[in-house]
Amino acid sequence: xxxxxxxxxxxxxRTMLAQLGMSGMALAAGSAIFPLSSxxxxxxxxxxxxxxxxxxxxxxxxxxxxxxxxxxxxGDGVHDDTAAIQxxxxxxxxxxxxQVVIPKGVYKVTDTLRIYRNTHLLLQQGAKILRCHDHxxxxxxxNGPGFPGYEGHGNLIIEGGIWEGNILQYPDTYNGFGLxxxxxxxxxxxxxxxxxxxxxxxxxxxxxxxxxxxxxxxYRDSTPDQSRDYPEAIQLANxxxxxxxxxxxxxxTPCHNITVRGCYFxxxxxxxxxxxxxxxxxxxxxxxxxxxDIKVIGNTFExxxxxxxxxxxxxxxxxxxxxxxxxxxxxxxxxxxxxxxxSKDAAGNQTGLPQSGKQIVISGNVFRGIGSxxxxxxxxxxxSTVYAKVESLVITDNVFEQGSTSKNCxxxxxxxxVRIAGNLFRDQYRGVWLSYVTQGTIAGNQFQNIxxxxxxxxxxxxxxxxxxxxxxxxxxGNLIQRCGRTGIYIQSxxxxxxxxxxxxxxxxxxxxxxxxxxxxxxxxxxxxxxxxVTKAASGNQNQYGISVTATCSNVQVADNDAEGKTxxxxxxxDTNVCGIYLHSPNGTRFRLxxxxxxxxxxxxx
Numbered sequence: 001x002x003x004x005x006x007x008x009x010x011x012x013x014r015t016m017l018a019q020l021g022m023s024g025m026a027l028a029a030g031s032a033i034f035p036l037s038s039x040x041x042x043x044x045x046x047x048x049x050x051x052x053x054x055x056x057x058x059x060x061x062x063x064x065x066x067x068x069x070x071x072x073x074x075g076d077g078v079h080d081d082t083a084a085i086q087x088x089x090x091x092x093x094x095x096x097x098x099q100v101v102i103p104k105g106v107y108k109v110t111d112t113l114r115i116y117r118n119t120h121l122l123l124q125q126g127a128k129i130l131r132c133h134d135h136x137x138x139x140x141x142x143n144g145p146g147f148p149g150y151e152g153h154g155n156l157i158i159e160g161g162i163w164e165g166n167i168l169q170y171p172d173t174y175n176g177f178g179l180x181x182x183x184x185x186x187x188x189x190x191x192x193x194x195x196x197x198x199x200x201x202x203x204x205x206x207x208x209x210x211x212x213x214x215x216x217x218x219y220r221d222s223t224p225d226q227s228r229d230y231p232e233a234i235q236l237a238n239x240x241x242x243x244x245x246x247x248x249x250x251x252x253t254p255c256h257n258i259t260v261r262g263c264y265f266x267x268x269x270x271x272x273x274x275x276x277x278x279x280x281x282x283x284x285x286x287x288x289x290x291x292x293d294i295k296v297i298g299n300t301f302e303x304x305x306x307x308x309x310x311x312x313x314x315x316x317x318x319x320x321x322x323x324x325x326x327x328x329x330x331x332x333x334x335x336x337x338x339x340x341x342x343s344k345d346a347a348g349n350q351t352g353l354p355q356s357g358k359q360i361v362i363s364g365n366v367f368r369g370i371g372s373x374x375x376x377x378x379x380x381x382x383x384s385t386v387y388a389k390v391e392s393l394v395i396t397d398n399v400f401e402q403g404s405t406s407k408n409c410x411x412x413x414x415x416x417x418v419r420i421a422g423n424l425f426r427d428q429y430r431g432v433w434l435s436y437v438t439q440g441t442i443a444g445n446q447f448q449n450i451x452x453x454x455x456x457x458x459x460x461x462x463x464x465x466x467x468x469x470x471x472x473x474x475x476x477g478n479l480i481q482r483c484g485r486t487g488i489y490i491q492s493x494x495x496x497x498x499x500x501x502x503x504x505x506x507x508x509x510x511x512x513x514x515x516x517x518x519x520x521x522x523x524x525x526x527x528x529x530x531x532x533v534t535k536a537a538s539g540n541q542n543q544y545g546i547s548v549t550a551t552c553s554n555v556q557v558a559d560n561d562a563e564g565k566t567x568x569x570x571x572x573x574d575t576n577v578c579g580i581y582l583h584s585p586n587g588t589r590f591r592l593x594x595x596x597x598x599x600x601x602x603x604x605x
Contacts, residue, residue, distance in 0.1 A: 063096065063097040063098050063099055063120075064095060064098050065099050066088040066091055066092070066098050066099065066101065067103065068085050068088045068102050070088075071085070071087045071088045071091075072084040072087075073107060074105075075104070075105025075106060075107050075127075076106065077130055078108065079108065080108055080109075081109060082108075082110045082113070085100075085107065085109065089113060089114060089115055089116065090114070092119045097118035097119070097155075098118070099120040099121075099122060100122065101122050101124065102121070102122065102161065104124055104125065105126070105127060106130050107128065107130060108130050108132050109130065109132060109137070110133045111133055112133075112135045112139055113137065113138045113139075114139055114140075114141060115138055115139070115156060116140070117152075117153040117154055118155045118156075119155075119156055120157040120159070121157065122157075122159050122160055123159065123190075125160070127161040128161060128162040128163075128164055129161060129162070129163050129164065130164050130166055131164060131165050131170060131174075132166060132169070132170060133170060134170055134174065136174050136175045136177065136178050137163050137176050138176075138177045138178070139178040139179070139246065140152065140153040140179050140180065140181075140185075141153040142247070143247060145247050145248075146247070146249050147180075147181040147247060147248050147249065148181075148249045148251075149181070150181055150182065150183040150205065150206065150208075150256075151181065152180060152182050152247065153181075153182055154181075154183035154184050154185055154206075155183070155184045155185075156182060157185075157186045157187075158177070158185075158186070158188075158190065159186070159189055160189045160190060161190060161191070162190075163176060163190060163191065163192045163193065164193050164194070165196070165218070166194075167195075167196050167270070167273075168270070168271070171220075173197040173222055174196055175195070175198045175199050175200075175202040176200040176202075177192075178244065178246065179202065179203045180204040180205055180239055180244050180246070180247055180248050181204070181239065181247065181248045181249075182206050182207075182209075183206070183207045183208050184207075184208045184209075185206060185208070185209045186212075187209075187210070187211045187212075187214060188211070188213050188214065189212075189213050189214065190214045191214070191217065192214070192216050192217070193217050193218055193270070194219070194220065194270050195218070195219055195233075196220050196221075197220070197221055197228045197231070198228075198231060199232055199235040200232075200276075201235065203234065203235060203236050203237065203255055204237045204238070204239040204240075204243060205237075205238065205239035205253035205255060206255050206256075206258070207255070207257055208256075209255070209257070210261075211259070211260045211263065212259070212261045212262050213263065214263045215264045215265075216233035216263065216264070216266075216276060216279070217267060217268035218267060218270050218273040218274075219231070219233075219273060220273045220274070228277075230278060230310070231276075231278065231283075232277070232278040232280060232310065233265050233279050234260060234279065234281075235281070235282055235283075236280070236281065236282050236291050236294060237254075237255065237282050237284060237291065238286040238289055238291065239251070240252055240346075243284060251346050252345070254286070254289050255291045255292075256291070256292055256293055257293045258293070258295070259295040260280050260295070260296050260299060261295070261297040261298050261299065262298050263300075264300045264302070265280075265299065265300070265302065265304065266300075266302040267302075274305060275302060275303035275305060276304055277304060277306035277307075278307050278310045279299065279307075279309060280296050280299075280309050280310075281307070281310030281314075282312040282314070283334070284342055285313040285342040285355070286342070286344065286345065286346055287343055287344060287346075288345060288355070290313060290314065290315035290357070292315040294311075294317045294318070295318045296309055296317075296319045296322060297320050297321055297322070298321045298322060299322045300322070300325065301327055301330075302325040302326060302327070303326050303327065304324075304327040304329075305328050306328055306329065306332070307327065307328060307331065307332035307376075308322070308324045308327045308330050308331065309322075309330070310329075310331075310332040310334060311333050311334065311360070312334045312335070312342070312357075313335050313356060313357045314357045314360070315358050316359045316360075317333075317359070317360045318363075319360075319361070319362045319363070320362075320364050321363075321364045321365065322365045323365070323368075324365060324366065324367045324370065324374075326368070326371070327371070329370065329371075329372050329374065329375075329376055330370050330373075330374040332373075332375075332376045333357055333360060333376065333377035333390060334376075335355065335356040335357055335378065335379050337354050337380045338351070338352045338353045338382045339352050343355065352382070353382060354379070354380035354382055354387065354388040356379040356380065356388040356389060356390040357390055358390065358391035359392045360390070360392065360394070361396075362375060362393075362396075362398065363395070363396045363398065364396075364397050364398065365398045366398070366399045366401075367398065367399065367400045367401070367403070368399075368402050369402050369403075370400075370409075371404055371407075372407045373404070373410070373411045374403055374404075374409045374410065375409070375411070376411050377390055377411065377412050377413070378390075378411070378414060379414030379415060381414060381436075384463060384467050388414070389438070390415045390416070391415075391416050392416075392417045392418075393412070393417070393418040393419070394418070395410065395418070395423065396419065396420070396422050396423065397421075397422045398423045398424075399424045399426075401426040401427055402426075403427060403428040404428070404429050405429055405451070407429055408428075408431075408432070408456075409425055409429070409430060409431055409432065410431065410433065411433050412432070412433065412434050412435070412440075413435045413436060414435070415436075415437045415438075415440070417440075418439070418441070419440075419441045421441065421442070421443045421445065422443075423445045423446075424445070425445065425446065425447045425448065425450065426446075426447075426448045426449060427448070428447075428451065429451045429452060430450065430451070430454075431445075431447050431450050431453065431456075432454070433456050434456070434470070435457070435458055435459060435460060436464060436470055437457070438469070438470065438471050438472055439472045440472070440473045440474070442455055442473075442475045442476075442478065443475070443476045443477050443478065444476075444477045444478065445478045446478070446481075447483065447487075448481045448482065449481070449482050449483075450483040451483075452485045453483060453486050454480045454488060454503075455475055456486075456489045457470060457473065457492065457493050458491045458521070459491070465492060466492060466522050470493050470494065471493060471494035471496070472495045473490070473496040474497045475496070475498045475499070476497065476498075476499045476500055476501070477499075477501065479502050480502065480503040480506065481505065482504065482505045483506050483507070484507070485506075485507060485509055485514050486506060486515055486516070486517070486518045487503040487507075488501060488503070488516070488517045488518070489517075489518050490518070491519075491520050491521040491522070492522050493523045493524075494525055495524075495525045495526065496527075497527050498528045499527070499528075499529050499530045499531065500529075500531065501532075502531070503531070505534065505535070505536035505537075506533065506542045507542035507543070508539065509540065510540055511539075511540040511565070512540075512542075512543045512566060513543055514542055515533075515542055515546060515547040515564065515570075516531075516533030516535075516545045517531060517533065517545070517546045517547070517562075518544075518547050518548075519547070519548045520547075520548075520549040520551060520552065521549070521552075522552065523551075523552045523555065524552060524554050525553070526552075526554070526555045527557075527558070528546055528556070528557045528558075529556070529559050529560065530558075530559050531562065532560070532562070533546060533562040534563055535563040535564060535565060541565040542563075542564050543565055543567075544562070544564040544566060544568070544569065545563050545564040545567075545569060546568070546569045546570070546571075547570045548571045548572060548573065549572055549573065550572040551573070553573065553575045554576070555571075555575075555577075556576070556577050556579070556581070557577065557578040557579075558579060559580070577591055577593060578593060579591055579592050582602075588604060589605060590604055590605075
């Protein structure tokens, strides 16, 4: 079940930066000319701050409009328009701000374009940038300056047009846009076509960013062993020298307050390309520094070969109202192990410790045709007492349908404080798999046509088993209709409640061998109450409605309505009970059970 960090032996972005398209034009950087508004400094991305064309800085009449045709651009796809476009972009530095306009046409560019602060770059409808070189389309600033914080080239709008990678003629590795150390950046209505081995937008240490209504189409892995099978169309990264060496202070500064909304991620149809491996995310981290306040809203991820959204230790991640179609994974919440590159601090010191993301909400999404785990969330242990659980995960009101035939829909491993509620699971291999999960709630979900179990908990590793690393689980009010094996299977769990669930036609894979609810393998201090288990009317039927094995301890079964082919309820073990507890006026506890003759039996204790 482990998911190792991407090997440094592979061709990674850290080892190919010289190829990523940062050839330099030694153009002087402009100075900032307007302060951030109080709204822009707030943590909420809104259209009023970043999204409006009538932003006071860029409103018509307040800044010069610079048409690249006036600087000599031909736009015929034949003449080299690099110098003309760059002259317009550089001219903004001589004033307070500017709007650079690229009219309809095909603009051949033979080097990376540099955009500077306070610029609105507008490609009008029908405008295309044709990449005719081996580098990136666009970078915010020149090579070399050491910007601290988010004080690099920001206050940018990049809007419109097709950015054509032209990779059949120029097949080298490159990033589409390289952005670092900028604040207040909007990218909207662009179409980026065909990137090789790297990222569509490589964003490092940027703050207050909105990427909306864009299309990211086509990716090709140019490595000989096809080892770059994970890059993101939009990468949100800490700024390190290994990650983005062209500019800035390499102190691991993370991205903050990023919104990606209304975008499409998929294939371009260009020969030799595929859909993107990942849509939004990262695959590298810095200890104790979190890319945070990331919102991925209302996008479509189609055919992602790695994962639609891939967090690598993000904090405050909100994934909502997206459509995931035929992706390998939907949302992948990865985290660094100890003693890896991503467990080093900003100074490069090895902490040796794992670290995990926190405060994550996945809500209102539709997942269809996912090939592997739909939601995959894995923290890491170092020892049985030193470990990093993912903290505070909410998965609510999603639709999961037509899932993998061999993988869990939701896999949670080393997670603390999780809520899974109000979701619809349909046609899945397994619903929810829990391992080393504490303080979890699974409530109010619907499971239909599940091949194995709807809910399954275990501790598969002997080194960590029965050490209190799984516990405090509430499974309440779920509706399970038709599953191949046990509906709810609780193992190695300390302190749990399985209450008020309805299970219809469980254990259909074989006849008279499994239960509707099974508590086994060292589970302890739990209660199974108020559940209803109904066996199938015909065909294979569950053996017991509810079964508790003798390996468990202090498990109470009470007030259930359970059917099974052999029996409704089987409770084994001296400390487990099918009955209720009562207390006398002096506080003495009695256990009330029923004998085979139906007579009540009171036992003190």
